[in-house]
Amino acid sequence: MNLLLRLGRRGVLFALLGVAVLWSAFPIVFLIMGSFKPGAEIWAYPPSLAFEPTLASYRDLPTLAPMYLPNLWNSVVVTVVTTLATLALSVGAAFVFSRLRAGWLKGPALLVILVRMFPPIIVIIPLYPVFANLGLLDTLTPLVLAGIAFSVSISTLLLKTFIDDIPIELEEAAQIDGCGRVEAFVRVTLPLVTPAIGAIGLFVAITIWNDYLFPLVFTSTEARTAPVAIAIAINNPDGVKWGALLAMSTIHLAPMLALVMLLYRQLVTVMTVGAVKG
């Protein structure tokens, strides 16, 4: 009886887990499958789960959405440049907040903590005329600058908590051996927090890669990024070309999905630290 009860509870547990995984993963799987369906199958009713996969939607992409690959390339450039710049700035700032001591540091610390909360949408109105006057609209520069500004504080705060966990005594030992202050940090502590830097980099890259607001406002054609191109395609007044749309979405989704699947453990740590400690 007891055994039956336990088996029953186990059954309920797995059933509920199945529902949870279906809820989180099915939309992604169904989208990816849709992008490999032949045109007639995309809207088959009842919806088809078994079909002859084809690359037709991907092959048609250059004719149906000729600007998508350049747009995607813009996304790649903005994401890579912004993430690397954010990480570089954060390493320096996190070093200061974790390792140097001075009363005046309270000011910059408060600035960093406070601006993390600011909604990005409030800066688009005042920045739009500024970027217009500088001739920077429809270039990648505003995207990189705004991306750095809205990522660097959270990235610094996260990185600081990881550096705090490394005993400063290790650096002090290196300093006794003749290393300078910065050299000791770079040689001893930095290698130990490299995995954390990678995870924080992924965290920042996801935000930039998926951003919609800044490219929507600050770009029009030349510097357009993939999310804006997808948003335009889904609201096409001449009717949505679903095959192309699903292929565009799958291409945009794939790199970050792959990275999150590979590095989910590190990402989870960063997200937890961000909420609980940061």
Add this chain to the structure above:
Amino acid sequence: MSHVHAKPAAGRYRIDANTWLAAALLGPVAIVLLAIIVVPSIDLFVMSFTDASPGMDTEWVGWKNYVRILSNPDFQAALVRNVIFVVTVVGLEMLIGLGIALLLENPLPLRGLWMALIVAPYAVSPIVAVVMWKYMLDPNFGVVNFMMGSAGFPTVAWFTSAGTSMAGIIVIAVWKEFSFVTIVSFAALKAIPHDFVEAARIDGAGYPQILRFIKLPMILPALSIVMMFRIIYTLREFAIVHTTTGGGPGTSTEILALYLYKQAFRYLNFGAGAATGWLMLLATLLLAGFLVRRTYRGMFTERYR
């Protein structure tokens, strides 16, 4: 704590090599934050008291923008909708997120795989999430209506009427972000000492009692923090609504961020947009006060004093 850098207190702001080092490393960060966030926010504040519009002469109008938007039925409706949106989305995220964390807490084969699949929506751009759900929620051929119909439920004409459009947007928003709640709840649950649960079980407590009197109270601090973050971030939602309905049908799904965007970039009424923006920032800072103070304190451990 003994510390090499605990120098004799010869003046708090003595300028030494470390000052230059700190200034050199923080300088670029401060410049970016001031130029892109702080100065524009002040600019926005000033603008909210003017009738600014691109290419036009700007005049000071005092509180007129605030009076006008606060007494405007469209703004009031957007505000109410925003509150309903935040309460519903965050409420559902907390329920679903915590529920899934309680499932994952059990000993499971392949737990890593399940966790990765549950975190997956976090990787998806809000725009691609909209594509997915529009594909699945199509009123005629969508897989969701097919499943609902097969299970004997009435089908729903998503994104055509006011109520069901908002419901669809809420589903997308919850799907996109619930895993953040799962992750933090899961970590908090794992941090509960095993002895506590074991002792309660020996005393005869069943799962509901253990959940009610041990687990939930112990993860409450983490849950409140994650809820505050979710409220602050849901409050500014823009991308999902802008691409799903653009605020429609009519203005039935228009929320504050969309109202701001339309005022500024459709009607070129920067003053009204700026006033909306400042009200959003004010609400955010009031809600974030606790989180900011908490992080600020955490920055200054005993080594700072």
